[in-house]
Amino acid sequence: MKQKNNRKPKLGQHFLIDHRYKNLIIDNVNNLGIKNILEIGPGAGAITSELVKYSINFLGLELDRKLYLDLKNKYKDNNVDFLNLDAGKMNTEKYDFFQEKYILVGNLPYYSANMIVRNFITTTFKPKYLIIMIQKEVAENYLSQVPNMKFIGHTIQIYTKVKKITDVPKEAFNPEPNVNSSIILLETKKDNEIIEYPEKLLSFIKKGFSSQRKTLVNSLSLSLKIDKDLLNKELININIDPKLRPGNLEIHDWIKIFNTIIKL
Template sequence: MSDLSAQTRDICKLLDIRPARSKGQNFLINEKIYDDIIKAADLQTNDYVLEVGPGLGFLTAKLAQKVQKVMAVELDDKLADYLQVAVDSQDVNNVEIINQDILKFNWLEYWSREAKLRQGSLKGKSLSYKIVANMPYNITSIFLRLFLSQEPRPETLVLMLQKEVAERIVAEPPEMSILAISIQYYANAEIVRIVKAGNFWPEPKVDSAIIKINLKSHKYDGEEDKKFFRLVRIGFSAKRKMLKNNLAAGLKVKPVQIDKAFQTVGLSSQVRAEVLSLEDWQKLFAALRLFVV
């Protein structure tokens, strides 16, 4: 770990980079944990990998040795320039550095173009990709919502996240949240390992976790998804209130209609939102579908 720590500090000093919390810049300085990320991703030689926030490129280099292509999206101009010079000087031909904000980058357009270029070698199959990243923590929730809720979705994500966020994603009743429902609706998630704060420089105030998210294979309906999550948001709108009161107020329907739906689904009238599993929410949505607009 000491070698990576020294390298990281030296490179930052050379580039006059002061790690910024506003950009979620905490550099991982333990090589074994990079290896754990790679192992969790179960990479194949024909894989395409989107890396978000490559930083100084330590993970990028390991990915490039394993896969067909790495598409590394870096917001910081200095880091993107540094990475491009490193790629060019080492004659690495399977890494593309993209100096963009991932939340504004037109991934659909980029990936459609990439898929078209590779069409001849796919033999009729669609081109899929994985996301492997030591994520900038300040964009985690919006990033996940963006890449899970619309096409083209990745087949797998292996991410370094704040431990607390990772635990919320894999939560079970009675500790469910909108975040847990949002991720579990689209994917199966598991925590691979916990990573202590001392493995980063600068050292963050919280521990982290490597999480693996595998997308479910069934198809989604954009309009139905929106209505489903509208119901979920209404359900969680006032945590201290019973779920039936939130739903009656949010859907503007009589409490008796909510009671009927609860009876159909087999829920207690006293239940709160965090007690419902994803399956419970899906059953409740089916029972209340006509009232969700």
């Protein structure tokens, strides 16, 4: 039996060691046919060598300084580079790599996955696809649909089309995390497919989810400090049931509500 090192994770790192899931990620990258590849958190290089072989241009972002130096020393090809920085705060406009169509691939740290994903799907030079491994519960929220829609689902689905590839058991990692993971595929939408002023709408939706177990009229009246009777009337006027809960609403419902409330 293969023994695990069981080292303490640093910077939220859990390294993928099961070759079945490594191969599945590589196969999905190959199927997309884009050879400019950005890897977030290559770590010990579980899939890096295969990505480098496949790519025309490869860029890896590694926050751990020691791992970053190990990777820089290992890969010397002209079309391969690594940066020691935080992917959640990276400005893609500063680097030539992002001028071309590219894929983002990564086993993302649980604690910073949302920040990293949101940074890249809202940036000027966004990836065409993201193949990422994240905590299973978070992946389910990304994929959520009515009547159990989550706020985080809106923040992702406004900008991307999301598909689950597979779930990954915690035993596939070293050190072993406390939770299972999922590999998902996100395809970023074209600019003309994204609603106007998406961040303004998301800020409004967030207020609606501030008390998501309450009915819509109660949640919005509390967060927006609007008279409940007035709000109830306005929701009925646009054919929105005030007794619905936030998770029952599609994005087009929120747009109708937002356009109505800003006039009050």
